[in-house]
Amino acid sequence: xxxxxxxxxxxxxxxxxxxxxxxxxxxxxxxxxxxxxxxxxxxxxxxxxxxxxxxxxxxxxxxxxxxxxxxxxxxxxxxxxxxxxxxxxxxxxxxxxxxxxxxxxxxxxxxxxxxxxxxxxxxxxxxxxxxxxxxxxxxxxxxxxxxxxxxxxxxxxxxxxxxxxxxxxxxxxxxxxxxxxxxxxxxxxxxxxxxxxxxxxxxxxxxxxxxxxxxxxxxxxxxxxxxxxxxxxxxxxxxxxxxxxxxxxxxxxxxxxxxxxxxxxxxxxxxxxxxxxxxxxxxxxxxx
Amino acid sequence: xxxxxxxxxxxxxxxxxxxxxxxxxxxxxxxxxxxxxxxxxxxxxxxxxxxxxxxxxxxxxxxxxxxxxxxxxxxxxxxxxxxxxxxxxxxxxxxxxxxxxxxxxxxxxxxxxxxxxxxxxxxxxxxxxxxxxxxxxxxxxxxxxxxxxxxxxxxxxxxxxxxxxxxxxxxxxxxxxxxxxxxxxxxxxxxxxxxxxxxxxxxxxxxxxxxxxxxxxxxxxxxxxxxxxxxxxxxxxxxxxxxxxxxxxxxxxxxxxxxxxxxxxxxxxxxxxxxxxxxxxxxxxxxx
Numbered sequence: 001x002x003x004x005x006x007x008x009x010x011x012x013x014x015x016x017x018x019x020x021x022x023x024x025x026x027x028x029x030x031x032x033x034x035x036x037x038x039x040x041x042x043x044x045x046x047x048x049x050x051x052x053x054x055x056x057x058x059x060x061x062x063x064x065x066x067x068x069x070x071x072x073x074x075x076x077x078x079x080x081x082x083x084x085x086x087x088x089x090x091x092x093x094x095x096x097x098x099x100x101x102x103x104x105x106x107x108x109x110x111x112x113x114x115x116x117x118x119x120x121x122x123x124x125x126x127x128x129x130x131x132x133x134x135x136x137x138x139x140x141x142x143x144x145x146x147x148x149x150x151x152x153x154x155x156x157x158x159x160x161x162x163x164x165x166x167x168x169x170x171x172x173x174x175x176x177x178x179x180x181x182x183x184x185x186x187x188x189x190x191x192x193x194x195x196x197x198x199x200x201x202x203x204x205x206x207x208x209x210x211x212x213x214x215x216x217x218x219x220x221x222x223x224x225x226x227x228x229x230x231x232x233x234x235x236x237x238x239x240x241x242x243x244x245x246x247x248x249x250x251x252x253x254x255x256x257x258x259x260x261x262x263x264x265x266x267x268x269x270x271x272x273x274x275x276x277x278x279x280x281x282x283x284x285x286x287x288x
Numbered sequence: 289x290x291x292x293x294x295x296x297x298x299x300x301x302x303x304x305x306x307x308x309x310x311x312x313x314x315x316x317x318x319x320x321x322x323x324x325x326x327x328x329x330x331x332x333x334x335x336x337x338x339x340x341x342x343x344x345x346x347x348x349x350x351x352x353x354x355x356x357x358x359x360x361x362x363x364x365x366x367x368x369x370x371x372x373x374x375x376x377x378x379x380x381x382x383x384x385x386x387x388x389x390x391x392x393x394x395x396x397x398x399x400x401x402x403x404x405x406x407x408x409x410x411x412x413x414x415x416x417x418x419x420x421x422x423x424x425x426x427x428x429x430x431x432x433x434x435x436x437x438x439x440x441x442x443x444x445x446x447x448x449x450x451x452x453x454x455x456x457x458x459x460x461x462x463x464x465x466x467x468x469x470x471x472x473x474x475x476x477x478x479x480x481x482x483x484x485x486x487x488x489x490x491x492x493x494x495x496x497x498x499x500x501x502x503x504x505x506x507x508x509x510x511x512x513x514x515x516x517x518x519x520x521x522x523x524x525x526x527x528x529x530x531x532x533x534x535x536x537x538x539x540x541x542x543x544x545x546x547x548x549x550x551x552x553x554x555x556x557x558x559x560x561x562x563x564x565x566x567x568x569x570x571x572x573x574x575x576x
Contacts, residue, residue, distance in 0.1 A: 028316035028323055030403050035316055036389060038326025038448040069450065070457050101324060115318050138437040141428045142472065149426040151458040153451055160326040160448030162357065163441055169358050170439040184430065184472075 017078040020089060023117065032113050034103025038160035040113070041065040044193070046218075046254040047087045047096035047118070053254065053286050054217040055080065061157065061215060062100070068156035071104060072112065079114070086116045095284070097121040097255045103159065121255060131262025131271050132251055133176040134191075136240065137167050143183040143237065146212030154212025164192035178251065180264065187211060188238045194251035194259070195219035198243060199272075203232040211237070218252040218283065225282055248272050257283040305366040308377060311405065320401055322391030326448035328401070329353040332481070334506075334542040335375045335384035335406070341542065341574050342505040343368065349445065349503060350388070356444040359392060360400065367402070374404045383572070385409040385543045391447065409543060419550025419559050420539055421464040422479075424528065425455050431471040431525065434500030442500025452480035466539065468552065475499060476526045482539035482547070483507035486531060487560075491520040499525070506540040506571065513570055536560050545571040 021027055033039035043062050046053045059076050066074050083098060090096055096118055103113040146154040153160075167179040180196065181189040188207055190196055195216030198205050204226050209215045223233040243249070248270055249261040258280040260271040309315055321327035331350050334341045347364050354362050371386060378384055384406055391401040434442040441448075455467040468484065469477040476495055478484055483504030486493050492514050497503045511521040531537070536558055537549040546568040548559040 023318060026314045026317050028318060028320070029314050030311060030316055030389070030405060032316070032323065033453075035320065035323040035328075035391070035447065036330070036387065036449075037453055038446075038450050039453050040323075040450075042324070069454065099324065101318070103323070117318060137439055138433075140430070140433045140437055140440045140442075145426075145428045149428055151425055151451065151454045152428045153454050154428075156450075158326075158448075158450040159323065160446075160450035161324075162326050162328075162444075162446040162448035163439065165321075165325055165327050166357065166439045166441050 017075075018082045018085070018114075018116075020086075027115065028113065029106050031106045031108075032103055033105065033107055034101065034113060034159055036107065037104075038158065038162070039069075040101060040103030040159040041069060041071070041157055042102070042159060043100045043157065044254050045083065045098040045100070046257075047090075047098060048284065048286060049094060050087060050092065051287050052083050052087050052098065053288070054221055055083065055288075057215075057217040057220055058100075058254075061217065062102070064215075065156040065158065066102070068150070068153055069104075069158065071102070074102065074112075082114075082116050086118045090118045091120075093120040095121065095255075101159065131260045131269075132178050133263040134178050134180050134249075134251075134261050135171050135174050135176040135265055136180045136182050136188075137170060139181040139183055139189055141183060141212065142185050143187040143189075143211040145183075146210065152212070155209065155214060157214055161192075167192055176263070181213075182240060183211065186239050186241075188240055188243045189213050190216075191251055191253075194253040194256065197222060197250045197252055198238065198246035199248045200246055202230075203234065205234050205236050205238060207238050208235045216252060218254050218257060221283060221286060222252050222258060222279065225279060248275075250276070252283075305363075306370045306373070306402075306404075308374075315403065316401065317394050319394045319396075320391055321393060321395055322389065322401060322447055324395065325392075326446065326450070327357075328389060328391030328447040329357060329359070329445055330390070330447060331388045331445065332542050333371065333386040333388070334545075335378075335386060336572065336574060337382060338375060338380065339575050340371050340375050340386065341576070342509055343371065343576075345503075345505040345508055346388075346542075349505065350390070352503075353444040353446065354390070356438070356441055357392075357446065359390070362390065362400075370402075370404050374406045378406045379408075381408040383409065383543075389447065419548045419557075420466050421551040422466050422468050422537075422539075422549050423459050423462050423464040423553055424468045424470050424476075425458060426472060427469040427477055428472055429500065430473050431475040431477075431499040433471075434498065440500070443497065443502060445502055449480075455480055464551070469501075470528060471499065474527050474529075476528055476531045477501050478504075479539055479541075482541040482544065485510060485538045485540055486526065486534035487536045488534055490518075491522065493522050493524050493526060495526050496523045504540060506542050506545060509571060509574060510538075510540050510546060510567065513567060536563075538564070540571075 099117045190213040478501040
C-alpha cells in the first residue's frame, strides 16, 4: 500500500493557502466536477532527494492545460509552494512521486479544488532493465485535430483519463506493458503517460507536440542532456513507417525517466544498455 | 443553490448496501480513480412524482458501460434499490433529477465507489418553449471508431466528460446553447448530454448507436410513443447533408425530455409546437 500525503490547497482569497491533511480521510465532495465530469487537470512530478524535478516546466504545462480548459487563472506561486512543502514534509526517500490535481470545484461554485499527493516510488533500475513491451493503438484522431478542433482538449493534461487507462487494459490483454498512441492517419504520438524518443544515428526525434500531445518535461530534460553530449535533437511528424527504421526507442516520463522499449507489437527492438543506463541515471540525479 | 442528497453505496460484501449521507460533507478520497482519472461511469435519471423513469433501460446501459470499462460485475439490485430509496427520501417535487456515479474506487483497492445524488430540477415548459440553438462541432472520430477501436470507450457513459463540458463552452462562445457532435467523416451523432431525433415526413430517425454514441433512454421512450401514434421510427447513419433536409429536429434527454431545436449553426429551423408540446408532456408524465 502506497502512503500518500494529501494537501488541500484552497485557492480562494483570505484563506490559508494550503494545509496538510490525513490522506485516509475523505476530502472531495461528491458534487466536485473532478469526480462527476473528470473536469480538471493534473501533473505528475518526480522528487530527487527532496528536489522537485523540472518544477517550472511542469508549472508552465499546468498553466497551458488550465488555459485550454478555460479554468480561472491559477495562483502558481501557491501551487509551487505546496509542491515544495509536500516534498519537504514527506519522510525522506531517494525518489518521491507527486501528483497535483486541480478541478473546476463544486458544481455551481466559484472555487477550484486542488490537492497534492506525495508517495515513495518511481522506477528501480531493475524494472528499467527489462525493457518495455509496447503495442501501437489507434488514438482515433487525425494528427492535426488539436488545430482543427481545440474543443477536443488534445494536448491538455485533463482528469478525463479513462481512455488512457482503458488502453493499458487492452495492452495487458495483448501481453504488453504499455501503449503507443497512433493518429488515425498513421503518425506515432505518445504513450498514455510517457513521451516517445526515437534514435536515428546521431539524431534523436520526438513527435511534434502540435499533434495534440503533451510537451514532455522529462523528454525536454533528456534532449538538453543529449544536446550537451553533441547529439542532434528535434520534434517531427513521425510516421509509423519511419518509426520502424529507428535504431532504438525509449519512453520517458517523470518517475520512469529513460526507459528502453524492447518490443513494438511483435517486433523485437535493439536495446543499447551502454547508452541507456548513464542517461537514465543522469535524469534520476537531476537537481532541478 | 441546488439541494442534493448524496447516497454512499459501498458495494463490498458484508457492509450495509447503502446509507444516506450529508451531501455538504466530503465522501470521496483524493486517491479515488474517479477524481484522479475520470475512471468510472454514470447515469442521469428523471423522477416523476416519485417514480424513477426508464429505470431498467438506465440500469441496462449502466451494465453496458461497466462492461466496456472492464469494471467488476455490478450488484444491480442494490443500485436499483439505492435509486428508488434516494427518490423516496427526497422532499417531494413534481420532477427530481438523479445522478448515479460509480468509480473504480481507490487506486490499488478492490472496492468500487458509488453514490446517488438527487435534486429538484429538470426543464420547465417555459425553458423548452425557447427552442435550442445548436452548433455542430467535430467529435474528431470516424463514425465507425467504436467498432475499430473499442479501447476509445466511445458509447460508454464514462466520468471522463471534460470534452463534453469543453464543447459547451465553445458553444457559448458562438452564442449557442448546446452542441451537435459530428463524426470526422460527416455523420450527425449526438449532443454532449442528449440524443438527436429528426423528422422526415411521417418518419422519425435517430443516429445509429453503433457509431459510438449512447443509446438514449428518453429517445427510446419517445420512439415508443411515436410508434403508438402510427409513425415510423428508425436508427440510421445520418449525414449532415441529409440532416439539413429534416422537417424538424429535437434533443431528448432525461430531465429535458422533448426539446425542439430552433437553430443549427446559422440556419433557423421550424419548430412545430402543436406536435412538440403533447409529446413533451407525455414524456414528463411517464410512470415507468
